[in-house]
Amino acid sequence: MRIGLIGLGGMGKVVVSSLMGNKSISACEVIGAIVAPEHLSQTRDENQFDLPVLDDLQALLALKPDVVAECAGHSAVLQYGEQILRAGIDLLVISIGVLADEQVYERLHAAAIDGKATMFLPAGAVGGIDALSAARLAGLNSVTYKARKPAMAWSGTAAEEKLNLAELEDAECFYKGSAREAALLYPKNSNVAATVALAGLGFDNTSVELIADPEATENIHEIEVDAVSGSFRISLSGRPLIDSPKTSALAAYSVAKCLIDMDSAIII
Ligand SMILES: NC(=O)c1ccc[n+]([C@@H]2O[C@H](COP(=O)([O-])OP(=O)(O)OC[C@H]3O[C@@H](n4cnc5c(N)ncnc54)[C@H](O)[C@@H]3O)[C@@H](O)[C@H]2O)c1
Structure with a gap:
């Protein structure tokens, strides 16, 4: 399977290395990557892979990627997004x-249908998305996602208007609301909330809590689900x-795993 990448930063490099390092389980081939124009020359200079680095979508599509x-x-x-799906x-x-x-969701959805293409959304930084999306078929009563991050991980976001992050002594929940509002207010931290929402009860009915924790050293994602098929918490x-x-x-390995699945005879 021929793969084109958009982005060859921290995540893109791990994706290429994972695919190249697992040739025994996957014949996926990364055929080229586009990067932001301001990163083009540096990325080309540092390019550790035998891979064309481009800044133009048409040049990437000319390499005939399958995905x-x-x-x-x-x-x-x-x-x-739309151009790729419509192609x-x-x-x-x-x-x-x-x-x-x-509106973005609707435009991409329409482009996928018009182009007879599929948009794949990997689980990213969380787990349990398989159980959540299966439980949705039985019926979901409630889904709550809590993001607990080191206090300073929220710097540069709207959390700074609510908390003095540098001097925080105890964990504080500074946002409670819907996944849609959380994603729009905190776009740099929106990917997991959006994934949980799309797999489950949707953006407007998924509850989100954002927590700044001076004791935390890693990003902790908690998902609590109450469904007709049972409840779970991860x-x-x-x-x-x-x-x-x-x-x-x-998140980077979940991209590689999703690509390997697309090319596999047996998927788990
Ligand atoms: N779903 C999840 O759970 C999850 C988790 C972490 C990160 N992410 C997403 O992954 C993205 C990539 O993370 P990263 O650590 O590799 O970032 P990075 O900053 O290290 O690299 C970004 C790369 O994308 C390229 N790029 C940026 N804008 C571009 C554009 N408009 N056109 C072409 N290339 C462009 C840059 O040149 C660079 O090569 C993040 O921006 C984030 O949205 C998702």
């Missing part, structure tokens, strides 16, 4: 928070990527 995997950010989904090429999106905007503590500390390592 394009976005590992870049919300702006890249907005810039390229009949499957699209993997990891910057899932962008779908909290209803807690996952994520370590960051060395090359990109704001990104959870698991």
Whole structure:
């Protein structure tokens, strides 16, 4: 399977390494990557893979990918998503928070239908998405997602208007509300809330709590589900990527795993 990438930063590099390092289980081939124009020359200079690095979608599509995997950010989904799907090429999106905007979701959905293509949304930094989306078929009563991060991990966000992050002594929940509002107010931290929402009760009926915790050293994701089929609660503590500390390592491997699945005879 021929894979085009959007983004060759911390996540993109782990995806390429994982696919190249698992040739025994996957014949996936990364055929090229586009990066932001301001990163083009540095990424080409540092390119450790035998891979064309481009800054133009048409040049990537000319390499005939079967699927394009976005590992870049919300702006890249907005810039390229529709064109890729309308060209009949499957699209993997990891910057899932962008779908909290209803119009963006509808535009991409329509493009996928028109192009007879599929948009894949990997679980990213969390687990339990398989159980949540299966339980949805039985009927969901409530879904709550709690994001507990080190206090300073919320710097540069609207949390700074509510808390003095540098001097916080105890854990504080600074936001409680819907997944849609959380994703729109805290876009840099919206991907997991959006994933939980899309797998379960939707953006407006999924409850989100955002917590700044001076004692936390890792990002802790908790999902509590009450469903007709039973209830479950998961807690996952994520370590960051060395090359990109704001990104959870698991999210990068979930992209690689989703790509390997697309090319596999047996999927688990
Ligand atoms: N779903 C999840 O759980 C989850 C978790 C962590 C990160 N993410 C997403 O993964 C994204 C990538 O993370 P990262 O650590 O690799 O970031 P990074 O900053 O290390 O790398 C981003 C890469 O994307 C490229 N890029 C950015 N905007 C672009 C554009 N408009 N067009 C083309 N290329 C563009 C950059 O040039 C760079 O190569 C994040 O922005 C985030 O949205 C999702």
